[in-house]
Amino acid sequence: MKRSHLQQNARQYINGRWETGVTSGLSENPSDTREVVAEYARADRSQTESAIRAAVDAFPHWSRTTPQRRADVLDQIGSELLARREELGVLLAREEGKTLAEAIAEATRAGQIFKFFAGEALRAGGETMSSMRPGVQVDVTREPVGVVGLIAPWNFPLAIPAWKIAPALAYGNSVVFKPAELVPACGWALAEIISRAALPAGTFNLVMGSGREVGQAIVDSPLVDAISFTGSVETGERILRAASARHAKVQLEMGGKNPLVVLADADLELAVDCAVQGAYFSTGQRCTASSRLIVEAPVHDAFVARLRRRMAALKVGHALERGIDIGPVVDRRQLGQNMASIAAAIEEGAEHVWGGELLTRPTAGHYMSPALFLARPHQRVAREEIFGPVACVLRADDYEHALVLANDTPFGLCAGICTASLQRAMHFKRHAKVGMTMVNLPTAGVDYHVPFGGRKASSYGPREQGRYAAEFYTTVKTGYVMA
Numbered sequence: 414m415k416r417s418h419l420q421q422n423a424r425q426y427i428n429g430r431w432e433t434g435v436t437s438g439l440s441e442n443p444s445d446t447r448e449v450v451a452e453y454a455r456a457d458r459s460q461t462e463s464a465i466r467a468a469v470d471a472f473p474h475w476s477r478t479t480p481q482r483r484a485d486v487l488d489q490i491g492s493e494l495l496a497r498r499e500e501l502g503v504l505l506a507r508e509e510g511k512t513l514a515e516a517i518a519e520a521t522r523a524g525q526i527f528k529f530f531a532g533e534a535l536r537a538g539g540e541t542m543s544s545m546r547p548g549v550q551v552d553v554t555r556e557p558v559g560v561v562g563l564i565a566p567w568n569f570p571l572a573i574p575a576w577k578i579a580p581a582l583a584y585g586n587s588v589v590f591k592p593a594e595l596v597p598a599c600g601w602a603l604a605e606i607i608s609r610a611a612l613p614a615g616t617f618n619l620v621m622g623s624g625r626e627v628g629q630a631i632v633d634s635p636l637v638d639a640i641s642f643t644g645s646v647e648t649g650e651r652i653l654r655a656a657s658a659r660h661a662k663v664q665l666e667m668g669g670k671n672p673l674v675v676l677a678d679a680d681l682e683l684a685v686d687c688a689v690q691g692a693y694f695s696t697g698q699r700c701t702a703s704s705r706l707i708v709e710a711p712v713h714d715a716f717v718a719r720l721r722r723r724m725a726a727l728k729v730g731h732a733l734e735r736g737i738d739i740g741p742v743v744d745r746r747q748l749g750q751n752m753a754s755i756a757a758a759i760e761e762g763a764e765h766v767w768g769g770e771l772l773t774r775p776t777a778g779h780y781m782s783p784a785l786f787l788a789r790p791h792q793r794v795a796r797e798e799i800f801g802p803v804a805c806v807l808r809a810d811d812y813e814h815a816l817v818l819a820n821d822t823p824f825g826l827c828a829g830i831c832t833a834s835l836q837r838a839m840h841f842k843r844h845a846k847v848g849m850t851m852v853n854l855p856t857a858g859v860d861y862h863v864p865f866g867g868r869k870a871s872s873y874g875p876r877e878q879g880r881y882a883a884e885f886y887t888t889v890k891t892g893y894v895m896a
């Protein structure tokens with residue numbers, strides 16, 4: 414393996430100090446697997462517990478700091494992220510494999526999120542109400558929850574940690590953050606910026622390592638008051654069982670199998686744009702990806718033909734190469750899973766329209782062409798989350814049928830519709846059983862100042878992002894005063 418001069422030496426950040434791990438690991442570049450992106454420290458259970466104790470000790474002080482102090486810290490972190498967005502984008506593209514443009518946009522978003530929550534720290538307030546009893550005053554105030562454990566996935570290694578860490582700190586909590594094993598350099602880069610923001614020691618801690626050991630230690634610790642997790646349904650459900658058994662607060666963001674409905678009156682070019690962006694950009698590795706394209710019968714064949722033409726023109730390659738539309742799959746395991754899902758789709762009788770092949774490029778990476786199938790609703794390709802550049806088209810007889818198909822899934826994160834009819838669009842917005850709806854837009858691609866999250870198997874607990882983040886990162890206290 415080639416050790417690049419850009420290689421990071423990523424250490425744990427515990428109680429205001431950089432620490433080596435109990436063991437170490439390597440993260441590799443999925444565009445060129447000969448390149449090591451980082452050698453990183455891996456914690457065990459006892460090192461994780463020391464980070465948790467540091468957060469416990471830091472909480473009383475941090476929770477009592479002024480809103481101005483917290484806003485200044487978050488603003489400083491946001492400013493540095495924005496100033497270094499290009500450099501961070503390169504690191505992100507090298508470690509996770511999304512294209513450089515997508516990676517810079519993600520680094521920018523991470524900076525914007527810290528800036529947003531700097532403002533929220535100042536705006537946090539409560540309510541005063543009249544009592545039912547004469548002479549009594551009632552108020553409702555918000556307090557930080559305590560020590561929060563933040564467990565993140567690999568697919569947005571800067572933005573997802575940012576939208577957990579920023580509100581946690583803004584509302585006065587102390588943090589133990591565990592990034593995914595595939596992206597330690599991004600987690601470390603974020604921690605390094607946070608470490609320079611004059612936070613009291615122990616307020617923010619970074620622990621890297623395996624989910625089973627480090628993640629589980631966070632989930633099991635009676636000292637961790639709340640856990641915010643983004644990742645797979647399987648891990649999320651395990652965390653929910655363990656955390657709720659000890660009455661910890663839990664927030665889970667998990668998978669999706671998001672529908673994009675295309676009605677006969679839609680602008681077909683726009684619909685194809687939405688499908689290409691939603692299904693294939695970021696290599697389809699987004700929980701909001703449009704993996705089910707539900708198309709009304711009169712435009713079905715025309716839509717499929719146009720989409721196929723657009724897919725044939727998409728360029729797959731090294732994430733840092735100019736003009737690339739789609740980077741590699743994140744790792745060998747995910748590529749193997751994508752290929753297995755494609756084989757299963759063919760075996761089940763889904764009609765193969767385009768792609769799904771392994772690609773060779775000048776560098777040894779995990780490359781595949783985006784894949785499209787014509788499927789039936791019961792087939793696995795139409796039901797299971799693949800988390801890769803694989804989508805299927807389902808034929809709908811009419812709008813009512815399309816809506817039934819859209820809701821026929823255990824997931825409920827996001828749903829989109831392309832139509833020229835305001836009436837249909839509004840009906841869809843009301844009746845789609847999801848947390849987010851999109852009209853004439855791709856299902857993936859959301860704003861940072863409004864709630865993010867879903868229903869059914871996609872999410873559990875309060876929404877993330879925007880002002881709604883306060884629901885998870887604070888607890889409400891009702892005060893009665895006889896004056």
Ligand code: NAD
Binds near residue numbers: 567627632648
């Ligand atoms: P994953 O569930 O394998 O891992 C997510 C995180 O949990 C990692 O940090 C991992 O180390 C940790 N973890 C694993 N086992 C654990 C345990 N027993 N206890 C505590 N922590 C543990 O998911 P992934 O492979 O990193 O990400 C891909 C999945 O994430 C996809 O299924 C995707 O749909 C989902 N995802 C959802 C959203 C969303 O907001 N809804 C966003 C991005 C990704």
